[in-house]
Amino acid sequence: MFDEKIRTVASRNHSRTVLALDIEDPDPSRLLEKSTRLIQSVKDEICAVKINRQLILALGIPSIADTIIKLASDLNLPTIMDAKLNDVGHTNGFMARTFFDAGFDAVIASPVAGWENGLDTVFEAARSRGKGILLLTYMSNPGAEAFYSLRAKPSEGTERPVFELLAELAMEWRAHGVVVGATKPDVISRVRQLVGPSLPIYSPGVGAQGGDARRAVRAGATYLIVGRAIYAASDPKNAARAFKMEFEP
């Protein structure tokens, strides 16, 4: 099971940092080499690797499966596919099965697609394979506020911000975690209140996007998702190691 796997690695490496592998290079073989070198150098300082659609576009799934996912798996590091799935059921299901069967341990999806003929197929693909689904609940970019903070009134219940409805859906659908931007510690606190102590909150947006890692953790983030602050640092291993301190009391 994905949640058990990431917890085990987090405890083994004393790290709750998910590496966002967003590095770029116009040359595919150099990109692959940079990616694997980065993973090797930070392997003991992180608890998972997140891969974005940009890397899939550059390298393709078979190549990523044979190299990056294989390496992560040899190092016992879970891999998360940041697909932000948001389509109708049959294509969502196809994408989820493709990612899982390529070796990814979890997929990120957008709850805005809804359940019926939306994310139902994604959850089914994950459940039958023991994989994880993380749901976007509040994005880290400034423009996210226009939608996620919008107040909405469901047919049953009182009016509240959209992100609160999304956090409730994550519980109802039994997601394995929610993604909430580190740039919004108040939102992290509110989501933590709504989802209780055990659902993991994955928080991107520290460093380059202005979020403060310690504040995010104090507000209730379980894991930090970090890209540029690690891979663009002069010493990525040290940069990744420094994030461990953010979780210390």
Ligand code: BMP
């Ligand atoms: P960086 O640490 O370089 O800002 O990268 C953040 C990573 O988290 C990127 O991979 C981005 O796609 C992802 N992310 C984000 O920044 N904000 C969100 O709300 C959701 C994300 O998945």
